[in-house]
Amino acid sequence: MKAMWSTLLLPILFACANAEAPQEELCDQVPETFAAYVARTLTDSTGMFKDFYPPVTPLSCELLGMLQEELKNDSVRYHFERFARRYWSEDPHAMGTHVYIKRHLNFPLAMAAAAHWYADTRIEGLRELQEYRRLRPLVCTTKVGSAKLDQQDRAAVHYLIRALETTPLGINGSENSTIHDIYMREVMATLDLFTGQKHLSTADGQVYLVMPERELQQAIAEWRTWLKK
Numbered sequence: 001m002k003a004m005w006s007t008l009l010l011p012i013l014f015a016c017a018n019a020e021a022p023q024e025e026l027c028d029q030v031p032e033t034f035a036a037y038v039a040r041t042l043t044d045s046t047g048m049f050k051d052f053y054p055p056v057t058p059l060s061c062e063l064l065g066m067l068q069e070e071l072k073n074d075s076v077r078y079h080f081e082r083f084a085r086r087y088w089s090e091d092p093h094a095m096g097t098h099v100y101i102k103r104h105l106n107f108p109l110a111m112a113a114a115a116h117w118y119a120d121t122r123i124e125g126l127r128e129l130q131e132y133r134r135l136r137p138l139v140c141t142t143k144v145g146s147a148k149l150d151q152q153d154r155a156a157v158h159y160l161i162r163a164l165e166t167t168p169l170g171i172n173g174s175e176n177s178t179i180h181d182i183y184m185r186e187v188m189a190t191l192d193l194f195t196g197q198k199h200l201s202t203a204d205g206q207v208y209l210v211m212p213e214r215e216l217q218q219a220i221a222e223w224r225t226w227l228k229k
Helices: 032-042 061-070 074-081 095-104 107-114 119-134 143-165 175-195 213-227
Strands: none
Touching: 032 061, 032 107, 061 107, 061 143, 074 095, 074 107, 095 107, 095 119, 107 119, 107 143, 119 175, 143 175, 143 213, 175 213
């Protein structure tokens, strides 16, 4: 697993023009108790890091439905629950869960990681989604299976666009700012990979995100166009 990034400094946030605070989505696909269980697991119950980064965009209703189905598997549920804050002292980076995601190419768990309160976990989840998508040509499946994969792709793209629209492009600070830039770059890289487009510079060693607001809005429009196909 790639090296995790640590959080150190308290930033003052600055938002891009269209960033808005993420809101919980009304969902009739899953029971309220399940949605609350997921929120508790993916949220920092202590509030220790709440001012370090912008609020995390919660999973969409469609993704909650996929996760609910996946968590019927006891092994998946076990690894999902290791994302909870109460396991922080023994495994702050949920290493076992990330190993499980990579081994099984588990889409719902990778999406849960991408919506986690801890920035390192979100970044790792996005990279796992990228690996999941790169290996797609190696997956042999039925027509029904292909339809499921397409549904997952579209759910991921829809969520990641929403994440861009509800998250500031950058934040002030030093290490936190760098980590946030990495997160936003990984969101865009994942969108490019899932849609087959290319909006993000991939220069070797580039960490900081440099994208004017006009270019970002154009990229979002083109990613949305892909959803309509």
